[in-house]
Amino acid sequence: MFDKLVSPILNNACDVWGFVKGDAIERVHLQFCKRLLGVKKTTQNDFIYGELGRVSYQTLKDYNIIKFWINILNTENNKFIRKTYDTLRLDMERYPQKQNWCSLLKELLSRLGVYEAWHFQAVENDKLFFSLVKQRLTDQFVQDWSARLESSSRAIFYWSICDFKLQSYLKVLTISKFRYSIAQLRVSSHRLQVEEGRWKKPNPTPFNERKCISCNKLEHEYYFVLECNFNDELRNQHIPHYYRNRPTIQTFVQLLNSENESLIKKISVYTYMAFKIRNAFHYA
Numbered sequence: 019m020f021d022k023l024v025s026p027i028l029n030n031a032c033d034v035w036g037f038v039k040g041d042a043i044e045r046v047h048l049q050f051c052k053r054l055l056g057v058k059k060t061t062q063n064d065f066i067y068g069e070l071g072r073v074s075y076q077t078l079k080d081y082n083i084i085k086f087w088i089n090i091l092n093t094e095n096n097k098f099i100r101k102t103y104d105t106l107r108l109d110m111e112r113y114p115q116k117q118n119w120c121s122l123l124k125e126l127l128s129r130l131g132v133y134e135a136w137h138f139q140a141v142e143n144d145k146l147f148f149s150l151v152k153q154r155l156t157d158q159f160v161q162d163w164s165a166r167l168e169s170s171s172r173a174i175f176y177w178s179i180c181d182f183k184l185q186s187y188l189k190v191l192t193i194s195k196f197r198y199s200i201a202q203l204r205v206s207s208h209r210l211q212v213e214e215g216r217w218k219k220p221n222p223t224p225f226n227e228r229k230c231i232s233c234n235k236l237e238h239e240y241y242f243v244l245e246c247n248f249n250d251e252l253r254n255q256h257i258p259h260y261y262r263n264r265p266t267i268q269t270f271v272q273l274l275n276s277e278n279e280s281l282i283k284k285i286s287v288y289t290y291m292a293f294k295i296r297n298a299f300h301y302a
Contacts, residue, residue, distance in 0.1 A: 020050055029075060033086030036079030037122045044075050055188075056198030057207035064166050065176050065205040071183040073159045080126055084151050087123055088144055130154045172216075175206060175239055178267070179274050186277040187286065196286035203239055203289050204274060209297060211237035232299070240270050242292065243285075248299070249292045256288035 028043045029036075051066045052059060067073070093100045106120045114121075127136045130151060141147040160182050167173040167180065185204075191197035202208045211230065215223030230237035232248045244253070244265035253262055258281070261273045276282060 024050070025075075025078075029079060029082070032079045033082045034119070036076075036083045037119070039076065040079075047075055055201040055205070055207075056194065057202055057205055061205050061207045062170070062172055062176075064163055064170070064173070065180075067163055068167075068176070068180045068182050069185050069188070069201065069205060071185075073156055077155050077159045081148075081152055081155055083123060083126070085148060088141065088147070091139060092144075130158070172206070175212075176204065179204060179271050181275065187282045190279050190282045191286055196283070196290050199290035199293055200274075200282075200286050202293070203243070206239070208293065210239065210242055212239070240265075240267060242296075243273070243289070244270055246292075248296065249288075252288060252291055252295070256284045256291075258284075 025047075028046060032040075048063055048066055049059065051070055051072065052061055055061075055066065055069060057066075090099055090103045095101075095104075103120070106118050110116075110118055110120045110124070124133075124136050127133055131154065132147070132151065135141050135147065163182065167177050170177075173180075187200045188197065191200065206213050211223070211228035212225075215225070215228035226236065228237060229235055230241070230246060230248070233246055235241060235245070237246075242249075244257075244262055257273070261269050273281070273285060276285070
């Protein structure tokens with residue numbers, strides 16, 4: 019509904035003004051996505067794109083601009099929109115040091131590796147061209163997304179489990195509190211010491227001192243789900259023996275990325291209850 023009712027308003031006529039970044043519009047998009055996942059506003063944006071398998075509005079605007087351009091090329095020469103386009107293109111050639119809509123479009127097509135379309139001012143097959151452009155825009159966004167995550171100190175955990183797609187648990191879990199608990203665990207939007215210690219003031223708690231107060235061990239996501247003694251009884255009830263017997267990072271990643279509906283429901287109940295018990299104990 020957001021894509022059908024809200025996005026068209028936010029991006030109205032973006033095929034004309036879409037080269038403007040529109041940071042405020044992207045914030046609205048991300049705020050909605052974060053509410054959908056039930057996570058904090060301060061959650062890293064790239065985690066949100068990855069969990070939902072969504073590209074930024076700028077990527078969508080670039081696609082719409084290119085579609086608009088092809089429509090212009092298919093318009094008769096005596097139409098006002100075609101004359102306006104021809105004037106902008108002539109102006110770009112006369113004053114190469116200045117930027118306008120055509121010069122920015124030329125740069126975009128070149129960046130996507132389809133400069134020949136600009137050179138010939140035509141494409142052989144509109145449908146195939148649109149498909150190619152859409153795929154290259156998505157691939158480019160995902161490549162940049164991966165590079166940002168790989169270099170982010172906040173993304174060490176998420177980088178180990180991430181996969182750019184709409185995650186299976188979002189389709190399986192219809193009860194919001196359970197869906198939120200999995201999302202919060204995956205994107206580190208929680209109160210475990212590994213994350214809470216980062217925000218301690220005036221100085222962050224040193225990483226190796228961010229320990230669980232019940233077990234005195236480093237309290238990170240893997241430890242919370244598979245090792246904390248405080249949750250042993252709950253863990254035995256909801257997590258299969260395969261994952262909790264001699265747990266490893268590999269089995270933990272398998273658990274969080276499982277597409278098995280039954281297992282997803284079990285880990286969601288465990289995560290929700292474990293967070294609830296832990297927070298009641300820590301912040302009583």
